Amino acid sequence: MSDRRLEVDALSKRYGDTVALDGMTFDVRAGEIFGFVGSNGAGKTTTMRIILGVLAADGGEVRWTGVPVSQETRSRIGYMPEERGLYPRMKVGEQLTYLARLHGLGAERAAAAVREWTERLGVQARIGDEVQKLSLGNQQRVQLAAALVHDPEILVLDEPFSGLDPVAVDVMSQVLREKAAEGIPVIFSSHQLDLVERLCDRVGIVRAGTMVACDTVDELRASGGEELLVHAPDAGEGWAVGLPGVTVRGVENGRTVLALDEGADDQAVLAAALATGPVREFARRRSTLTELFRHVVSADATTSGENEK
Numbered sequence: 001m002s003d004r005r006l007e008v009d010a011l012s013k014r015y016g017d018t019v020a021l022d023g024m025t026f027d028v029r030a031g032e033i034f035g036f037v038g039s040n041g042a043g044k045t046t047t048m049r050i051i052l053g054v055l056a057a058d059g060g061e062v063r064w065t066g067v068p069v070s071q072e073t074r075s076r077i078g079y080m081p082e083e084r085g086l087y088p089r090m091k092v093g094e095q096l097t098y099l100a101r102l103h104g105l106g107a108e109r110a111a112a113a114v115r116e117w118t119e120r121l122g123v124q125a126r127i128g129d130e131v132q133k134l135s136l137g138n139q140q141r142v143q144l145a146a147a148l149v150h151d152p153e154i155l156v157l158d159e160p161f162s163g164l165d166p167v168a169v170d171v172m173s174q175v176l177r178e179k180a181a182e183g184i185p186v187i188f189s190s191h192q193l194d195l196v197e198r199l200c201d202r203v204g205i206v207r208a209g210t211m212v213a214c215d216t217v218d219e220l221r222a223s224g225g226e227e228l229l230v231h232a233p234d235a236g237e238g239w240a241v242g243l244p245g246v247t248v249r250g251v252e253n254g255r256t257v258l259a260l261d262e263g264a265d266d267q268a269v270l271a272a273a274l275a276t277g278p279v280r281e282f283a284r285r286r287s288t289l290t291e292l293f294r295h296v297v298s299a300d301a302t303t304s305g306e307n308e309k
């Protein structure tokens with residue numbers, strides 16, 4: 001039997017009166033990169049901490065290969081905590097070696113893993129420096145190395161991309177892709193939705209401690225419906241307001257972005273645009289993940305009881 005899935009099943013968690021998780025449910029399959037997105041305070045970090053066992057749930061269960069996760073399973077998870085967890089005064093190499101040994105690697109394998117990951121992540125020149133002497137971005141590269149040196153079976157990364165320069169983002173993305181290709185389930189949280197859209201096989205959108213949408217990027221985008229992008233330079237504000245089946249979503253680089261209901265007449269929109277003057281661009285496209293996210297997350301935020309940090 002090889003049901004290599006990390007299942008998060010109906011997790012609940014309260015902090016006093018704050019409901020942090022309310023039936024959080026999703027799964028991440030082996031070899032899949034899963035993007036975990038949601039507004040501040042939606043419950044992503046709480047979920048990841050519960051997966052790791054650094055926080056106990058009030059209810060629900062986390063399973064790996066169909067079995068509730070034990071401390072032994074948890075020691076095989078590579079974790080990058082949001083608050084980061086490196087010892088500032090310890091040298092990079094010593095720290096990574098210590099972590100690898102702590103997870104049971106022998107001295108030789110630990111040394112090889114530290115070499116491999118510091119080189120891969122471009123911090124090999126800093127191996128003899130104290131962590132606190134590194135820039136924040138380089139500390140983050142070391143933090144990723146710390147999640148990887150013990151050759152984990154599962155990767156759980158809390159905002160691994162925040163604060164990284166574009167080159168580091170590429171390196172991090174490539175590493176996550178490789179790990180997934182090796183058959184590891186990879187879950188990471190992020191507010192950088194363009195990156196999530198590029199990198200993830202599936203995406204889960206969380207609101208107020210509950211998963212509100214979970215699917216492939218393509219399916220999620222398709223569920224957001226179609227949009228029209230119209231560039232009519234002489235049109236005044238509000239030119240499209242009131243057109244049947246049309247909602248004005250905003251303006252993007254001078255183009256009006258319109259959402260179309262199913263069956264709405266795009267030719268009537270074109271005629272309305274032409275009535276204002278020349279039309280330089282008129283294109284259909286599917287919603288981006290960012291637009292869908294705004295739509296899903298703002299749906300009933302006022303009734304959700306969400307307590308933002």
Ligand SMILES: Nc1ncnc2c1ncn2[C@@H]1O[C@H](COP(=O)(O)OP(=O)(O)OP(=O)(O)O)[C@@H](O)[C@H]1O
Pocket residue numbers: 015018019020038039040041042043044045046047306307308309
């Ligand atoms: N230690 C704590 N004590 C009290 N409330 C907490 C604590 N940790 C989290 N919360 C609350 O639980 C909810 C979920 O927080 P969590 O950190 O899981 O959200 P998040 O999705 O990771 O947010 P962000 O994107 O800002 O990191 C929030 O309302 C938060 O204020």
